[in-house]
Amino acid sequence: xxxxxxxxxxxxxxxxxxxxxxxxxxxxxxxxxxxxxxxxxxxxxxxxxxxxxxxxxxxxxxxxxxxxxxxxxxxxxxxxxxxxxxxxxxxxxxxxxxxxxxxxxxxxxxxxxx
Amino acid sequence: xxxxxxxxxxxxxxxxxxxxxxxxxxxxxxxxxxxxxxxxxxxxxxxxxxxxxxxxxxxxxxxxxxxxxxxxxxxxxxxxxxxxxxxxxxxxxxxxxxxxxxxxxxxxxxxxxxxxxxxxx
Numbered sequence: 001x002x003x004x005x006x007x008x009x010x011x012x013x014x015x016x017x018x019x020x021x022x023x024x025x026x027x028x029x030x031x032x033x034x035x036x037x038x039x040x041x042x043x044x045x046x047x048x049x050x051x052x053x054x055x056x057x058x059x060x061x062x063x064x065x066x067x068x069x070x071x072x073x074x075x076x077x078x079x080x081x082x083x084x085x086x087x088x089x090x091x092x093x094x095x096x097x098x099x100x101x102x103x104x105x106x107x108x109x110x111x112x113x114x
Numbered sequence: 115x116x117x118x119x120x121x122x123x124x125x126x127x128x129x130x131x132x133x134x135x136x137x138x139x140x141x142x143x144x145x146x147x148x149x150x151x152x153x154x155x156x157x158x159x160x161x162x163x164x165x166x167x168x169x170x171x172x173x174x175x176x177x178x179x180x181x182x183x184x185x186x187x188x189x190x191x192x193x194x195x196x197x198x199x200x201x202x203x204x205x206x207x208x209x210x211x212x213x214x215x216x217x218x219x220x221x222x223x224x225x226x227x228x229x230x231x232x233x234x235x
Contacts, residue, residue, distance in 0.1 A: 040221035042159075049209060049225040050159065061223065093159055100219045101173035103149075105159040 002026050002099045006092075006106035012114040019081040021109045023094035028074045029057075031098065038098035041070055041079045044108075045090045053092075054079065081111070089113060116140040116224045118210045123229030126200055130233070134195040136210030136226055143191040144168070147213040149222065150184065150195050152206035155230075162208070163195060167217055178204070200233045207231075 003026040013019040029038045037057035042050040052061045054070035057077055067082045081088055094106040122134040136148070149164040163174045163184040172184050183196040193210060207228040214223035 042222075049227055050222075051225070052214070052221060052223050055214060055221040055223075095159075095221065097220055101161070101164050102175075103161040103219075105161075107158050 001102050002029075002096050002104050004094055004096055004104050004106040006094060006109045008109060009107070010110040010112065012112045013081075013084050014114045015084055015086065017084050019084055019088070019111055021079045021081075021092050021094075021111070023072075023077045023079070023106050025075045025077075025096055025098075027099075029077075029096050029098040030074050037073050037077070038096055039070075039072070039077050040095045040097065041068075042093045042095060043088075043090045044093065045087075050093065084113070086113060116212065118212060118224055118226035120208065120210050120226045120229040123208065123231045125232045125234065127235050128200060128202055128233055130200050131196070131198045132200065132231060134197065134208055134210075134229060134231070136193045136195075138191045138193070138210075138212070141212075144188040145216050147217075147219050148186060148193040149211045149213065149219075150193075151209045151211055151222070151225075152204075152231075153209065153228075154206045160206075164213075164219060165193065166219075197231070200231075202233050205231060205233045 005024045007022045039057040041054040044050040058070045091108045117139045119137045150162040165184045181199045186193045209228045210226040211222040212224040214221045
């Protein structure tokens with residue numbers, strides 16, 4: 001199985017500032033035939049279901065604010081949330097869909113307001 | 115609007131069975147792979163099972179293989195998860211999820227609200 005490791009486990013950021021969440025995979029998620037990274041990011045607000053933010057490592061899901069951006073390739077990926085808003089308080093998960101059917105998720109990163 | 119509505123969760127004793135259902139609407143159900151993902155409250159997300167568009171391909175996590183069965187009814191726009199020989203460690207919220215790409219396994223672009231399964235004596 002591909003192991004996904006997020007860092008940090010939690011972070012507190014001031015309103016208006018930038019939050020950075022990292023995700024490392026135990027093997028490359030870059031598929032050479034299409035040059036795509038099989039990595040997605042989700043936001044789970046308290047008491048809610050997860051919501052897709054980013055797929056193909058950097059493609060933003062329609063309707064997601066452009067404050068959310070994804071980057072990285074191979075085994076190292078980053079979710080960046082700029083101009084942090086109160087509604088961004090949530091747990092964020094990365095998800096690899098390279099190794100099908102054994103999709104795996106990171107352990108989650110809890111984002112709070114400082 | 116895409117909607118996924120799970121039902122069938124509840125309290126069951128170890129060794130018992132439950133059948134989860136997920137009613138889909140707002141899209142052409144037969145064009146999408148469907149998965150089940152579970153989450154112990156307060157913990158992370160774990161993939162459980164998946165089924166392809168016509169139901170001919172199914173896969174399971176090792177932890178549920180031989181005990182859970184996924185199926186779908188494209189005429190009724192519903193996906194099911196039959197859970198037998200339930201264990202305490204199966205206690206979780208079970209989410210029905212839609213894969214984001216047509217006719218492919220991929221990221222999950224829509225999630226249901228989840229249904230809680232509690233296995234306890």
